[in-house]
Every structure is written in C-alpha cells, then in structure tokens.
Amino acid sequence: MTADPRPVPSEAESTAEEADDGDGGYRVRDRLERRAIAVAAVVTAGVLSLLFYYPVATVFVESVLVEGTLTLAVFLEILRDPFYFGDLARLFAGESPLAVGRDLLSSDRRLGIVGFTAYQAALSTVLSVALGVPAAYLLARYEFRGRRLLRSLTILPFVLPSIMVAVGFVATFGRNGTLNGVLGVFGLGPIELMFTLEAILIAHAFYNAPLVARVTTAAWESVDASAVETARSLGASPMRAFRDVIAPQLYPAVMMGAALTFVFTFGTFPIALALGGFQLATVEVFVYRLVRDLNYAEAAALAIIELLITLGILYAYLRYEASHAVRSRGIRPLPRHPLSPPTLSVRELLPRAGLAVYAVIALFVFVFPIASMLYASVSGPGGFTLDHYRFLAERQATGAAFQVRPWPAVRNSLLFAVGALLIALPMGVVVSVLTTRRYRGRKLIDAVAMAPLAVSGIIVGLGLLRGPVFGIEFAGWRFAVGGAVAIVAAHAVSGYPFVVRTVAPGLEGIDRSLIESARALGASRWRALVDVELPLVWPGVVAGAAFAFAISMGEFSSTVVLATGTDQYTMPVAIERFIGRRLGPATAMGAVLLVITSISFVVLDRLGGESFGI
Template identity: 75%
Template sequence: MTDGSGDAGGAPGDAAEDGGTTPGDASDAADGDASSAAARTARDRAERRILPALAAGTVLLLAVLFYYPVGTVLVEAVRVDGRYTLEVLVGVLRDPFYLGDLAGLFAGESPLAVAGRLLGPDRRLGIVGFTAYQAALSTLASVALGLPGAYVLARFEFPGRRTLRSLTILPFVLPSIMVAVGFVATFGDDGTLNAALSAVGLPTVDLLFTLEAVVIAHAFYNAPLVTRVTTAAWESVDASAVETARSLGAGPFRAFRDVVAPQVYPAVLMGAALTFVFTFGTFPIVLALGGFELATVEVFVYRLIRNLEYAEAAALAIVELAVSLGLLYAYLRYEARHTVRSRGVRPLPRHRLLPASPSFGQALVRVGVAAYALVALTVFLAPVLSMLLASVTGPDGLTLEHYRFLVERQRTGAAFQVRPWPAVRNSLLFGVGALAVALPMGVVVAVLTTRDYRGRKLVDAVAMAPLSISGIVVGLGLLRGLVFGVEVWGTRIAVGGALAVVAAHAVAGYPFVVRTVGPGLDALDRSLVESARALGASRARALLDVELPLVRPGVVAGAAFAFAISMGEFSATVVLATGTEQYTMPIAIERFIGRRLGPATAMGVVLLLVTSASFVVIDRFGGETGGL
C-alpha cells in the first residue's frame, strides 16, 4: 500500500517533470487550438471566395477591354452628331456597293426579284458578298489541303510524326503580315516561283494581286488548323468499334463510312466553320496580296477609319459582326453537340508509311501521300523559304544589305520613321504584358466553361466572342473609347496607347488559352478532384493543387499561343499605333513592304525567329495538347 500510494502520489510531479500537461498548459493549448481553428476557418472562407472573385474580375476585365469598346463601335453607327439615328446603318444596308443585289431586300424590293438577280449571270455581290465568296473559296482550299494531312498523321507512323503534328498549328499563329511578305517574295514578278519557271524555260505567271494568291495564302494559314482538329478526332475513334463492324461483314470502305466518318466529319465541319470566320474577317493578307481591287469588308472598314468616317465604318462593322457572330454561335452549338472525347477508347493502329513489301493498294496510297507531300511542301515552305532567300539576296547575288539597312535605319532614322529596335522592343513588351493578362483570364474562363451548370453554353459563347470580332473593330472601339477618354462621374479617364495595345493583344490571345486549357480540364478524372475535396481541400485548393498541375501542358501551350499571337497582331495595332511611337514588328514590316521588299523580308525573318522561339516552350515543357 505504501509503495502504491507513493507511486500514485508521485505521478503528478513526474508528469510535470516529464513535460506533462498542467492546468496552465491545457489552457494555452485550448487557446492555440481555437486560434488555429479560427485561422483555418478564415482561410477556408477566403479560398471559397477566390474562384467567384476571379470570375467576377475576369468578367469585369472582359467588359472593359472588349465589350465596352465593341459597344462603342455599335453606338457610333447609330449616334451621329449627338443624335440617335439609323440613317447611316440603313444607308449601308441599301447600298449596292456594299451588299450588291442583296441591298434590294432592304430597299423594299421583292425577295423573288432579288433572288432572280442573284441567280442570274449579271449578279452583283458587293463588298460583303465578295468577302463571303473569297472566304468560301478559302475554306474549301483549306479543307482540301488540311484533310489529307490529318489522314497521314492519324493513320501512319513515321519518324518525326510527333514533331510534324506539333508544327501543324505553327502557320496558324505566324504573323499574317509576315506570311504576306513571304507570298510577295514567292509570287511577285521577281519572286522565286517565276525564277524557277524561267530557269526551266517555262513562261512566268502573274499571281500577285489576284484572288488565287489570297486563297492560297488563307489555305497556308488555315489548312493546318483543319489538320489538327481532324487528326485529334481521328485519333479518338475506337478501334474496337471498327473491328466489330469488320467482324459483322463490313468491308474497309463501309466500316470507314459507317464508323469512322461519323466521328471525323464533325471535326472537319468545325475546322471549316472556324476557317470561314477567320477568312471572312481577313485584313493584312488581302491588303498586301489583293490591294483595294480585292478589298474585303475589313479593308474597307480600315479605309473608312483612315478617312475619319467613323459612323460609316461602324455601320459596316455591324454587318460584319452579324455574319461572324452568327457563324460563331452556330459553331459553338455544333461543337457542344459533337465534342469527341478520347477517354476509354483504344485508338486505331497506325501503319508504317514505308512498309518493306507493300501491296498494290498500299503502293497507290503511298503515291498519293507523296503527291500530297509535294503540294503541301510547296504551299507551306515556299513562302517562308522565299522570305528567307529574299532577305539575303540582292541584284548582285547574296548580300546582307537588307539587314545593314535595318541597322542603318536604327542608327540614323528620322523621328517619324519606323526603326527596328523600338519595333522589336515594343513587340516584346506588349507580348509580355498581353501574356500577363491573357493567361489568367483564359484559365479562369476555361474553368467556368468546363463546369456543369445552367447557362454554361451562353458563358462559352460570350467568352469566345473575340474569335469572331475583327481586330479592326476592337482597335476602333479602344481608340474611340478608352484612348480618347471616357467621362466617369465628371472625371475624364483616358488609357494610354501602350496599355490599349496590350488590351487588344490580350483580347486576341486569351481565347486560345481557353481552347488549350479547357479540353484538358474537361477530360480530367473527376474522382481525383472529389478525393481532394473529401480530404478537406477547398474548391480553389483542388484547382491549384490537383487540376492545374495535371493540365500544365495545356497551360504552357496557351501561354505560348497568347505570346505568339501578340507578337504577330496587326489589325488592332495598326489602328492604335498610327501616328504614335507604339509601332510593333508587324507594323514595321507593313511600312517597309510599301517601299522596299528587301528590308521587309529582313524584318520578317526577325519576327519569325522571335515568334518561333515562343513555341520552343511547347516542345520543351508542353508536349502534345488538346484543343487547338
């Protein structure tokens, strides 16, 4: 008993000496637990509000940088000399110069009479009709050139296939004015095409300032887009479905028609729809290769702006917006219904492009692939190689005179002249600024458009509207709104030219971030997110720690797209930079090409190197990504 009571009596002291809990320690621990719980509660509350706050900020930014400027343009069309009127807009709709025979509908003529003239041999298309006509031809050429490429990439295995697949999107983000310089160097009177024809004794051709040159240039741009989206769909076809059809007696053609084609043609239509939207709003290529003889709606909007005829320019822009937004809405609805998902499928096996002992049928296919490769190499490589060659070629052969001209212009150029280094510096600074705005905007919009809730399609359409709004319209809206200044509660707020250019570039680039990040988020295994949430992670924490790391390639690719698109943006920049020191490399090229082709090609090579370097990021860190 004595030993037991002594042990019992000594226990508290021993416990205290060994670090046991005293009443004061217990109180401190309780206070610490309460403080920790309060901190966790505050942190959880803050994390729950992060996504709504980011969404609200993105919506506000999009409203200020895009919808308000575009709305300003729309108001310009109906508010003339301080009063609201539809006279200018109605005048444009009734003008045969703009709408051709279709203008009769708005002038009160019978639809049957208008249709009869449109179907007759003497029909008049007008500027809008010609724009749609060249866009339709460009779409057909892009699909015809891009579809065989998708077949080769999806169905054959060969060295360099993955690299070639990654490069299919590169022409699409190359600066359009640089492509125009390449086509001038190829199809001009002294271009490489005529030089090659003369070398073999054939007559030369005059393709510059023709519709054919414009269509080929548009195919250069958009055929890779058709190839990429169609390849992704083809690689998502389940091989077991094809095998089942073959086991039931279907031949190769019928298995393709009944199983493969229904899963591939929606992607072809998507690529065609996007191509039509992009080529309907074309500007730099037509301006450089077609001139005002083949002017599109966009060229005339720019011309009216240069003549300070803002109301008529805005009215014509409304017509363009109506066509583009209608097509974009139809495309998004179609995409929502025919999205091809690759989860849980076994892709079709690829065949060797050069088998050891090909059959007769295989040999014919290979001959067709070789012929296509020859055409594709001519269309895709000739402009770039011609530009490179023209930059180091003069009347007396190889020379670096064009690059020396750029150095000399930088050293002694007058204040009103475009100099190379400010153009390069501005392009880089605007690219970094646009990336800083476009990347978080794109990621937030991608999150919003990949969640299941009512109204998601509307959010997607609203967020993707910049794809269908031309840079000229955005530039005009920023110029007439934020740059000229806005009255807010008696205070005039104006945004400087550099910030306006960054805003225009960010608006042009962020949809591509959405289109590269969104498919990755949509394809993630939702159980991973649910597990993180079950372990106590907030919605924002699950996004940052689970989802975004898994779609890192798409985020990196989206960043590269946004930067490259900013580097090559021309349409909005030419409106905002006119008469200022905010010119970029594309603006410098346009100024040079109007006077001397050599310096323009040299500046184009500089722009090509800088733009292509941004895609090294994709190869190094991004890998193959979905979406665009």
C-alpha cells in the same frame, strides 16, 4: 509591496487561449481562401468587361447613335448601297426578289464588297478542306518518322503572324520572287500572282488547311476499330466501311474546320491588305479604311454587319453539330500502317502515290513561302547579301522620327507581348476553372468568355480607340488611357481564349477523387486548386502562355488601328509599312519576327505535346 489581485492563468489556460487565437486566424484565412475563386472570377469579369465588352459595345453604340440621335440610317445606307452589297442591295431597296435573283445568276452580276468577301471566303474554305483532309488521312492512318512533329506543326495558324506570312507570299509570287526565279531557270514564266485572288486563296489555305487537318485528325483517331471490323465481317467492302462507319464520324470535324475557316477568312485583314490591296479589298479592309478616314459611324455599322454574318455562320454550324455529332466510344483506335513497308500491293500503292503528289503540293503551299522570305532577306541582284539587315541598322541609327525604325518595333512587340501575357494568363486560368466546374449555366459562361474568338481585332481596336483611348467621362471627370495600354489590352483579349483552350481540357480530365481527398483533409477550394489541380495541368498553362505571347507578337488588326499616327508600332505594323515600299527590309524584319515567334513555338511543342485542346 502589494500583491497583484488578478489571477495568474495556468499553463493549460494559456495554451487554450493561444489555440483559440490560432483557430480564429485559421478561420479568417479559410474564409479568404474559400472566397478567393469568387473574387478572382469577379476581377476577371471586370477586366474582361473593361477590355472587351465595353469597347465592343462602344462600336455598337457608334453604329446606331449618330450626332446624339438614335437611328438605323447608317445600316440602311450600307444595306442599300450596291458598292457594299452589289445586286443584293436592290432587295433592301424594295425591288422584286425574282428580278434580283435572275441578275445574281447572270454572268455580269455585281457582288459588292460583302459579296466578294463571302465569295473569297467560300473558295478559301474549299481549298483549305481540300488540302487539310489528305493531311489528316496521312497523320491518322500512317506511322512514319516525324509524324508527331508534323502533327505539332498543325498549330502554325495560331503561332505565325499573318503579316509575316504575307511577306513570304510576296517574296514567292512577286514578279521578282522565287517562283519566277525557278521558272526562269527552265525558260518559263514569268507568272504574276501578286494582287490576284489566287494569291489570297493560297495564303488562306496556308493558315487554315492545318486547322482542318488538326480537327479532322483528332476525329479520325477516335474512330472505334471494332466497328469497322464488324462492318467488314458482315461483308462490307473497305470503301463501304469507310462510307458507313468512318465518314459519319469525320463529317462534324470537317464541317467544324470548314466553318472556322469561313469565319476566319471572311474576317481576313492582313492577308487581303498585303496581297490584294484595295482592288481586292474585303469588309475588314474597308472597315480599316473608314477608320483611317475618321468615318467612325459607317465603320462601326459595317463592322457590326460583318460580325452578325460570322456569328450566323457559327450558329448554323453549332446547330448542325448538335444534330449530326457522333459520340466516339473510344474503345480501340484504328491501327496505323507503315508509310514505307518492305512490300506494297497495287491497292496499297495508289494511296501512297497520291500522298506523294500531295507532299509536293504541300511543300509549295506551306514551306516555299517561308523559305522564300528567308532567302529574300539575304539575297539581292548580286547574290548573297546582308544589305537588307544593314538597311534596318542604318534606319535605326539615322532614321527620322516619323520613319519606322527597327528597334522601337522590336522593343514594343516584346513589351506588349509581356504585358499581354501578364493579363491573359491569369484571366485564362480563372476562366478555365470556372468553365470546368459543374454548375448550372457554365456553358453560357464558356460561350460569353470565348466571344473574343468570334470578334475581329478591327472591332476590338476600334472600340478601344473610340472608348478608353479617346477618353471616358464619368462624374465630371475624363479618363483616358495611352495607346500602349490599349494595345496591350487588345493583345490580351486576343490571347486569353487560347490559354483557356489549353488549360481547360486538362482541368476537365483530372481525377476528381484527388480533389475530393484534398478537400477531405481540410484544404479549401483555392488550396486544392493551387496545390493539386494547377501542378497537374502545368504543361497546359505553359503552353497557353506561349500561345498568348506568340499571338501578341503577331497581332496586327487591332494594333494597326491603335498605332496609327503614334510611335507605338510593332514588328507586324513595321513589316506592313516596309512591304509597300521596299520588300528587302520587310523580309529581314519578317525573319526577325520569325525567330522570336519560333522560340514560343519550341516552348509550346516541348511542354504542351499533343495534349492541346485547340
């Protein structure tokens, strides 16, 4: 037998060779981990471009490209049309500004659709601030049982579906609503508030006053108590100390709440459609009507004008904030006083009496509509009944194919919410990571990533409809997505900014030494993120998931555009179709939607606490 001429490696050489192989594998894995965040950023940017920026760009193109010709004629027609701009349209037609201004100040002025939208948004803002600031005063200055729960309830605008709230207001203020029922007991009424501006304003206050209260409470709680004590020691009265020390730190927060309220109510859709109809229609309602009439060019142009107005308001606020913001030193917050102390002086009694009056108004505005909806869902002419729920069951069993049936609406809402969550959550986490890293240009990335907050669902829905749903031609091929996929995409775009707003503050507040220690021990940026950062902000991640799920469940604006003429309707769309025909089934469906969204709210409150960055 011939001996093998190849040398046999020693044990040490074999061990070294295995170590080399191990080091090589580690280096490959390390390179992948080091690039994982960059890859996630690229994928997120691609998804966001596909689901948001391309559809919105499609709306822009629709407004300036008519039958293959680049033109601004559609914009000019809208600007010069008194139907949209009232007397202001005469300015765009070349009339004298003095004559137009004189007519605008007269009692018979014409506002037009855009003017009325701005008018109701301004009134809604004033009412929301008037109801939100006292709530902030109560939460920031007094200690009482249930204060934390009441503070948590200020996130309701982001959780409760707007169409469900509209049903509650119909059940409250309708001719046969609970308000007239209560007034009838005392021999008063009836009062008809449906399809009036007052109903729209109160509904807007329901949504936006808690937002004003939340941001103002945070500002009030960050006031330095020592500054107030210094002012008092120098002879300032309590009113003077408030005016010179506290108020300047509250103004930016109040202005922020007011600006956001104006933007949200200027782009109002479900509330105005359900409570005002087309006789009190806003810009958003007419955009929807134009889409339904297949007038896409005019709808796109009107939507762009609306977007420019809202972005202008936000820009004006940001300029104000930059010049008036007061940095809180946060040394020692103002102490809270017991709401019900053993003894009260006359001076202490007056603000508490005012808060008692405010509590009655708050119950009427914030609690009564939801309670009325629940009551209407189980009541009828003969008293307590489950007929409205039986109607839903019968409609499910025997309804025709073209009729709205409950189970498909519930099923679609749940499936779309899960799909939107699976997209919105990773997108939101990645954007949170990118916007909390220290590098040049991160503020620009933050602004671009948060753009969906400033763009209405109607514009997103219209863009998805005219783009991916109708089909995109590329290299001779035509690509189209189904209505369900487009709806999930629209819901994900609506929900992911709220994931960012709950996760990013937590990442920003992490002790950087923990991350540096992990990196010093050999962890890649990706491994430090997964093993150190995300576990520390896990409650915020879960809270963001709850937000995304709840927002998808209640999303109406984009859904009603994409679901028109299909069987992809959700519970909010089903409620809107019921509400115009039979209020009872609409309230029953609203109660079902309330139960499902409340589950998300409970998760949100339990796991997120007061740490949300919204």
